[in-house]
Amino acid sequence: MNEIFNAQRSVLIAGVTIDGSTVDIAIDETGMIAGIGEDARKAIDADIVIDGSDRLAVPGMVNTHTHAAMTLLRGYGDDMLLQDWLSQKIWPLEAHLTGDDVYWGTKLACLEMIRSGTVAFNDMYFFMDRAAQAVDETGMRATFAYGFIDLGMEEKREAEIKATEALVAHVKSLGNPRIQAAVGPHSVYTVSPEGLAWCGEYAKEQEIGIHVHLSETEKEVVDCVAQFGKRPAVLLDECGCLTPRTVAAHCCWLDEAECRLLGERGVSASHNPASNMKLAVNRAMPYHWLKASGANVCLGTDGCASNNNLDMLEEMKFAALLQKFAWNSPTLLPAGEALAMATSAGARALGTGPGTLTVGAPADIVLLDARAVCNTPLFHADSNTVYACNGGAVMTVLCGGRVLMHEREVPGAEEIVREAAATARSLVGRTETTS
Amino acid sequence: MNEIFNAQRSVLIAGVTIDGSTVDIAIDETGMIAGIGEDARKAIDADIVIDGSDRLAVPGMVNTHTHAAMTLLRGYGDDMLLQDWLSQKIWPLEAHLTGDDVYWGTKLACLEMIRSGTVAFNDMYFFMDRAAQAVDETGMRATFAYGFIDLGMEEKREAEIKATEALVAHVKSLGNPRIQAAVGPHSVYTVSPEGLAWCGEYAKEQEIGIHVHLSETEKEVVDCVAQFGKRPAVLLDECGCLTPRTVAAHCCWLDEAECRLLGERGVSASHNPASNMKLAVNRAMPYHWLKASGANVCLGTDGCASNNNLDMLEEMKFAALLQKFAWNSPTLLPAGEALAMATSAGARALGTGPGTLTVGAPADIVLLDARAVCNTPLFHADSNTVYACNGGAVMTVLCGGRVLMHEREVPGAEEIVREAAATARSLVGRTETTS
Known part of the structure; x- marks a missing residue:
């Protein structure tokens, strides 16, 4: 066989x-x-x-927002306040992360995605050359963005620019038509307007996509308005980051005008319902406004640290049920639309074809x-x-x-499960020994 | 093997x-x-x-609220307004339901429950003698309640009393210690206070449980207050229906005083998150109040027509995530509590033992x-x-x-899948020919 x-x-x-x-x-x-x-x-x-x-x-399903290597962190910390979870669990572990960890974490993620019907995913993380190696071996499609975070510091921005350029060059050198690079400005609260503007310009110049977190929490919106006098989607737009090749993840706290803006720019909005529920972001993506605006609403699982799996069939159910519950309408996001979100809309978001069963696809x-x-x-x-x-x-x-x-x-x-389990144990061992 | x-x-x-x-x-x-x-x-x-x-x-998992035979109706109607769904889809089909349909529907449900780790369930439906036959053959545990609905009519009440008594006598005659009967007053909006009082009295006399829907929708509460001048839990209590052997399903719209009342009476409250989300009931069970009251909060899938599966592992995730999202707290209902809801709390609700891995259980x-x-x-x-x-x-x-x-x-x-599929086709064929 x-x-x-x-x-x-x-x-x-x-x-x-x-x-x-x-x-x-x-x-x-x-x-x-x-x-x-x-x-x-x-x-x-x-x-x-x-x-x-x-x-x-x-x-085939298309997972439009994930951090594949975080599959290694599945179940390491749950049921915590966001800040405690990040500072006590995720960041200490990520500080010890190596390229080998990312390789085996991504292999595990690919195995899980293949077993649940996913053929392509949109990834944002670190050591992305090793993630690309893992995907190259599996035969899946993926788009890789280095998570660009400058925290407003010029020196850090220069380093992030170099890392982004290096990843884009590396992906081109692979010559694998199933593997693409994107630019990954993490969010408006972790990247300065200067950093965002560079990302927008570079993506345009390279003719590649942009992968960004947008309006996941109310705090992001409130802080953005306080600091910049405008809402996050407007800031991203002014920095050239809202394009037909942009995938904006979460989009929970968008207002109606921001939804219209995403529609006008042809942005793909990635709904991540399980992660949003687990982290209690307190508002579901306004699917009805985004749909009305013409934005391309697609689906993603987010990383395994906040989901805790990569099963797009399960995620479709969470999407269809969360939309009904949160917006008080049992007719919202019917099954056929949920399936299209996970397939044709995802394929459009990543440019992998029509995402339909049609001749020529x-x-x-x-x-x-x-x-x-x-x-x-x-x-x-x-x-x-x-x-x-x-x-x-x-x-x-x-x-x-x-x-x-x-x-x-x-x-x-079997080898992937065995090696990924050993890699996760080793990562936690190194982290907990030094902390 | x-x-x-x-x-x-x-x-x-x-x-x-x-x-x-x-x-x-x-x-x-x-x-x-x-x-x-x-x-x-x-x-x-x-x-x-x-x-x-x-x-x-x-x-083993315990599913504390379902309508097992409705597994035959999986996917027959979705994404509809509640009243349209009932009047256009569910009721016409149920009008043609036979004992054989219930037998094969329950066999299919048992197969699905066993395959997803459920050992016991709390069932409310019709033709329950045939459902009991199905369960007797599988080796599972189940508690059966005939769905008692008098719509305030004395003649109908007499018929429902006879049907309830017949089921209780039938279950006793089986002599299967894994199969129990309960009294099944459907809800405060479908059963008169006289009917509820008879159910409470009869359950007490027979020393058996009560299985009732409670505060699933806001309309139920508003109508109950308008008609009876009191909220649903208070009405049930006055009719003797809140006991330590009562399982109240849904409990979405309980206020804090009603939660305290359930705690005082030692009631089991069955959380049905997927169904509540799919039907857009617009409020999640107030788990925090029920937990504080000492009520026994357990878990159920509801019927397949409104879920659309019977997987308690999936249901635990829906419960833990819905509670976090709806009540805006990422620390609410942590994994260990969700697992206890599905196991020990369920076993307590149905009286099937401690529901733990302990000697003597x-x-x-x-x-x-x-x-x-x-x-x-x-x-x-x-x-x-x-x-x-x-x-x-x-x-x-x-x-x-x-x-x-x-x-x-x-x-x-294989036989169950084949026969259940044929039975469902036949049921729909009979229904759509005559309608």
Whole structure:
């Protein structure tokens, strides 16, 4: 069976169910969908045939905001006040973080994402060259941003500029079309306007994306208004950071005018409902305003330290239920829209294609178990996918036509779990010995 | 392997991890835990030995509010206004419901619960003799209440009294110590004070529990105050329905005085966070007040029509995150408390034992995969169980010493999925033909 994994070959998914119809999906040797339908198998001479019976095909999930290597910190600190959690748990650990830690943390994250149907993610962290190495080995897609934090200090800003430039150059040198670089100004409360303006300008010059945290907490808004006399989205816009290639994470405390601004600029707004609930940010993203504005609302899990998993199927349920609860409307964010947030909107945010099962699109495809209990009965596939199933219903994952998981087998999974667990123990051991 | 399933034999779980220690768990032929520790294996002469390496043992989950047979309605109607959903989707289907439907719906629910680590549930619905038959076959524990609804009409009340008495007599006649009856006054808005008073009196006389919906929506409270001049919990109390054997589901709109009343009466309050969010009830259970009052706060999924699954591991995460978000406190309902809600508090609510892994307790035990990605790294098992894992991490389930699932195999699972799917199709076919 191993020969089917992670090789760029032509693939036929035979007799799979899409929207209630049984079809074939033909994937050519460049990893694109060459045909969908009864006669699709004629479009290619398939090297690999995957039996699609008892399987539902959906587009691969795109996780538009995470800190993948933080999967190593899963469960290290929970149920704490934000400032205590950061100062007592997260920052001491991150001070001891090495490139090897980031490599194994990212490998673990990729394994978890593949097992739950995610094919692409938008990452912001440190030692991103090692994170890129991990992704390069898995066959997933990812966009990497170095977390740019100058705290208003010119010297630090210069260092962050160098680190950003180095990452962008490194990613280009990889020549892996599935791996992109972005600029990662952390937020308006950690980056000066000068730093933000450099990020905006550099992203424009390099024709790459921007990944930024925006209006996660009320404090961020209040402090920004006090310091700069304007709200965070307005400040970002003045610094050239709101573009059609910008992914703004959280967006909880945006007001209606800021939502319109994001819509006008064509920004992607990444909803992170589980993290927002766990950290008690006290307001849910105003999805209705963002949707009305034309902004591209997509979905992300945030890092494992504040979620504590990377399961986009679970995250869709949190999104659809949180929106209904927080905005008091049981009709808000129905299942089909939640699935689109996690797939086509995510793909648009990262520029990885249409994120749909259509001829000419990259073959980023997830096969769900139609016989799973969560798919029984099967009245509406979207409803079951969003509300009843979790990542455990994902059986097979293809990214750009390469098979990353089949029948729940991911090559090398045992080694990744073993090494990541040992790496996490070692990191905590080093941290707690020196503190 | 089939000989290990659903037989009352002595069992040794060898070398399993509990709270970070490796121990044996010995279970005697009556289904009780006879020993836990290094020497526990000496306590019994084991018929069955289960390898506990790479497994974490936790108590079996107890789902304290559901309508199991509604699993047949999973995904039939979603994202609708409550009244539209009931009148256009749920009620027309329920009007065509047969005993066979309830049997297969409950079988499907039991399969789903076992696969996600639940050993006992508190059910309210119709055709409960057929539901009891389904549970009797699975080896789970359940408490059944006929949903008593008189709508203020004396004639209907007499019929509901007869139906309740018949169910209680039927459950007694089964002589299955794992199956209990309860009285099920649906709510203050569907049962007259006379009906409620009969239910309270009858439960007392029969020494059985009461299962009731309480303060799910603001409308329920407003209408109750308008009609009766008092809030719902006060009305239930005056009718003798608040007892230490009462499970009150939802409890979203209780005020602080009502929470104190539930505490004084020793009531169990079943939190149903996913259902409350999906139906946009606009207020989360006031957990902090109920906890302070001494009420027994437990956990339930509600029916699959409003959740849309029965996974108590997922429900724990919804509970812990909703409480933090809704009451603006990241320290509220930490992981350990969420796990206790789903286990010991649930067991107390249904009177099925302490719901803990202790000598002398019924052997209601779940083994989780310690090597699962969601348990990597494994800093705090409770945190991973509540925040990172879902029911897919459950490998083995014992209820009263009987093995209901082992290494994710449940005997008869394929037949249940096939028959339940066919039953659901048939039910919808009959409904849509006649409507």
